[in-house]
Amino acid sequence: xxxxSPLESLDAFVVSASRAFCSPLAIFIQIQGYxxxxxxxxxxxxxxxxxxxxxxxxxxxxxxxxxFAFLSHDxxxxxxxxxxxxxxxxxxxxxKGFGEHNLHNxxxxxTSLYGGPLEFMFVVESxxxxxxYAVKRLLADYKDYVDAKIIVAGLxxxxxxxxxxxxxxxxxxxKDSKYVLFLxxxxxxxxxxxxxxxxxxEKNPEIFIQTGYPLDLPSGSLGSYCIYEYHMMHANDFRNDxxxxxxxxxxxxxxxxxxxxxxxxAHKRLITSPPVAxxxxxxxxDLSFSRYWNYLRKQTFVLESYTSKVNWIMNRALFTTHxxxxxxxxxxxxLAIVHVAAALIIYSKEYSLEDTTFTSCGLLLAGGQAICTxxxxxxMWNLTRIEVQLCNLLSPEAPPLSLASYNWCLVFIAMLxxxxxxxxxxxxxxFSQSIDWSGIRYHLKDGKISTxxxxxxxxxxxxxxxxxxxxxxxxxxxxxSIVSALLRSLAHWRQPKKFDG
Numbered sequence: 426x427x428x429x430s431p432l433e434s435l436d437a438f439v440v441s442a443s444r445a446f447c448s449p450l451a452i453f454i455q456i457q458g459y460x461x462x463x464x465x466x467x468x469x470x471x472x473x474x475x476x477x478x479x480x481x482x483x484x485x486x487x488x489x490x491x492x493f494a495f496l497s498h499d500x501x502x503x504x505x506x507x508x509x510x511x512x513x514x515x516x517x518x519x520x521k522g523f524g525e526h527n528l529h530n531x532x533x534x535x536t537s538l539y540g541g542p543l544e545f546m547f548v549v550e551s552x553x554x555x556x557x558y559a560v561k562r563l564l565a566d567y568k569d570y571v572d573a574k575i576i577v578a579g580l581x582x583x584x585x586x587x588x589x590x591x592x593x594x595x596x597x598x599x600k601d602s603k604y605v606l607f608l609x610x611x612x613x614x615x616x617x618x619x620x621x622x623x624x625x626x627e628k629n630p631e632i633f634i635q636t637g638y639p640l641d642l643p644s645g646s647l648g649s650y651c652i653y654e655y656h657m658m659h660a661n662d663f664r665n666d667x668x669x670x671x672x673x674x675x676x677x678x679x680x681x682x683x684x685x686x687x688x689x690x691a692h693k694r695l696i697t698s699p700p701v702a703x704x705x706x707x708x709x710x711d712l713s714f715s716r717y718w719n720y721l722r723k724q725t726f727v728l729e730s731y732t733s734k735v736n737w738i739m740n741r742a743l744f745t746t747h748x749x750x751x752x753x754x755x756x757x758x759x760l761a762i763v764h765v766a767a768a769l770i771i772y773s774k775e776y777s778l779e780d781t782t783f784t785s786c787g788l789l790l791a792g793g794q795a796i797c798t799x800x801x802x803x804x805m806w807n808l809t810r811i812e813v814q815l816c817n818l819l820s821p822e823a824p825p826l827s828l829a830s831y832n833w834c835l836v837f838i839a840m841l842x843x844x845x846x847x848x849x850x851x852x853x854x855x856f857s858q859s860i861d862w863s864g865i866r867y868h869l870k871d872g873k874i875s876t877x878x879x880x881x882x883x884x885x886x887x888x889x890x891x892x893x894x895x896x897x898x899x900x901x902x903x904x905x906s907i908v909s910a911l912l913r914s915l916a917h918w919r920q921p922k923k924f925d926g
Contacts, residue, residue, distance in 0.1 A: 436770045443767030446760045447786045455790045458757025461750060462797035466804035473808040476815050479700040483818050495819050496538060496617035502624070503540075511541025512603035512627070514619060515660065517594035518610045519548050519578075519587045521863050523555035530613050531563055533823075535571045538616040539623070544599055545573035547610075548590040552577060556610075584678040584874055586865055592675055595663045606657045607681065612639050612704040615819035621701050622657045633694030634658055634685055637702025640812045640826075656685060668692045677873025679730040687736040701819060703812050705826060718850070719861060721843070725851040726860045731872035744855070748848035755845045761791035802833060 445451065486494040497503055516534065535545050547560045560575050567573065576597055581589030591607055598605060604626055606619065622635050635657040662670050668688050678684045689696050728744045731737040764787030771784050806828075813826045854860070859868045868876040 436774070439763060440767045440770055442763050443784065443787045446763055447790075451760060452790065454753070455757045455760055455794065457753055459793055459797045461754050462794075462801040466797075466801040469801075469804040469808040473804070473811045475700045476703065476808075476811050480811065480815055480818060495615065495821055496620060497624075508540030511539070511620075511623060513542035513544075513599060513601050514539065514604045514606060514623060515594075515598035515602040516543070516545045516606045516608055516619070517548060517591055517598070518546065518608050519590035519594070520554065520556040520560065520610050521550070521586070523559045524611070527556070527559065527610060528563060530611055531560065533613040533615075533820075534608065534610075535563075535567060535573055536616070537614060537619045539619040541620075541623070542599075542601070543572065543619065544602070545571060546594040546597060547573065547575045548578050548594045549575065550578060550580065550586055550590065580879070581877065584675050585680075585862065585867060587862075588674045588678045588681050588684075591681060592663075592671065595660075595671075598660065602660045604657055605660045605663060612706045613820075613823075614704060615701070615816070616822065617819065618701070618704070621699060625697065625699050626657065626659075629695070629697075631695050632697050633662075633689050633692075634696045635702070636682070636696060636698050637704060638698070639704050639706030640809075640816055656682065658685075668694070673732055677875070679867060679869065679874050680727040683727050683730060684732060687732045687739075690739075691733065691735065701815070703815055705816055705820075718846075721846060721850045722854055723860055723862060725847065726854040728851065729854055729858060729869055729872065730874075737872060744851055748851055751844040751847040755841055757794050758841060761794045764788055764791045798837070802837060805836070806833065 446455075482498055483494045486498045491498070491500050493500065493503055501507065518531075518534070531547075537543065547556070547564075549557045549560075551557070557575065557577075564571075564573050564575065574597075576593060578590045578593040580586070583589075584592075595605060604623060606622065608614075622637075625635060626632055658670075659667075661667065666672055668691075670685070670688060673684050673688055674681060686696065688694070728740045731740050764784070768784045768788050809831065810828060813828055817823075817825045858870070859866055864879075866878040866880075867874050868878070870876075
């Protein structure tokens with residue numbers, strides 16, 4: 426009896442697998458993958474259309490002589506009589522650590538061209554935070570130009586440190602502030618951002634929350650996607666604890682955006698996002714796998730926090746749907762790889778007509794996947810191109826952004842690996858019920874923070890995504906590599922929220 430070599434056995438296995446992957450179930454999985462890719466492409470195309478419409482309006486306004494279209498399409502709104510009547514806004518920025526992009530980000534935030542009364546509150550846990558002295562030096566340079574202060578919030582005991590810092594900032598805001606803007610400290614604002622958000626709130630008093638998205642800027646190579654980045658809300662909602670906003674956050678709150686979204690849903694309140702709410706978000710130049718994995722864990726862990734039974738059901742539905750769609754996105758590529766490998770084997774060796782027939786079917790399925798992937802990546806590229814153009818128009822004083830540093834091959838690989846890892850991370854989060862966030866370990870019970878562990882031994886030196894130093898002075902960053910570039914791409918593709926503040 427003639428025995429096959431290991432290589433021949435592998436070839437036979439791949440051909441058999443390709444034949445099995447032409448079954449009705451496998452074809453369903455493959456076609457389902459087509460729909461997932463095309464749905465993503467359609468969503469990105471819609472987002473691109475909305476933002477491109479904003480670009481056309483700005484350019485049209487500029488052609489009609491409005492040199493300040495990046496602040497307002499209507500020059501009349503920039504008249505002094507209108508500016509002096511703008512409401513007071515308080516900007517609250519919870520800080521944690523200090524990184525390579527923070528100073529630039531903070532300068533863009535405090536040098537806003539908002540015409541109304543404006544105050545900035547930088548809130549840190551303690552004076553030992555590296556951000557404390559960095560902000561103190563920055564504010565000393567601008568003390569005659571902006572109303573800004575740094576606040577030491579102390580340690581949180583009933584909620585996440587970030588939420589605790591936000592609530593302390595709200596307690597200290599000016600008594601006449603009409604709106605409060607919670608802003609992550611690692612994005613760059615456009616000169617007219619605060620004004621644009623305030624105008625939208627004034628136009629529609631029914632708005633409960635306005636939120637926006639970052640345009641992630643790669644230090645090596647990265648794609649683009651949208652993650653919630655800030656919240657603008659009515660200040661009186663916090664003063665009066667309207668809908669339990671304050672108590673919901675303070676009493677066991679882990680995720681500010683998930684808690685606020687649950688409150689908005691429960692009380693049928695409106696959440697909006699204006700098309701100009703896209704902000705440059707520069708990423709760290711290095712990223713280890715452990716930092717990426719902990720970052721991913723924090724994205725899945727938010728689904729374990731909830732405020733009510735209805736919110737728990739919604740989170741479980743999100744959990745199940747996201748896990749199903751993530752592996753539903755990855756599986757067709759695995760099938761397509763097997764079909765292509767089998768085709769190469771069959772056409773290089775002698776195989777039966779039946780095998781050749783199955784190979785033709787497999788190649789047809791793989792070809793469909795390739796076409797859908799091309800449409801998806803083209804839509805993603807177009808959205809990123811338009812967002813870059815929009816950011817450049819909104820910040821004419823800043824160095825122009827460019828698509829040159831985006832490596833779309835790494836973006837595609839990142840999408841595959843990230844969607845493969847998401848269900849694993851989600852299951853891990855579900856069974857662990859605890860997470861390390863910037864050196865603090867939080868434990869959940871019944872959807873709320875029950876225990877906060879602060880080890881006497883210092884934890885991680887860096888935050889996960891932004892690469893900010895949590896302790897002491899900033900050291901020298903290691904050289905970036907292809908692997909670190911891919912890891913940055915992976916970190917970028919997570920949703921629904923980045924917790925790197």
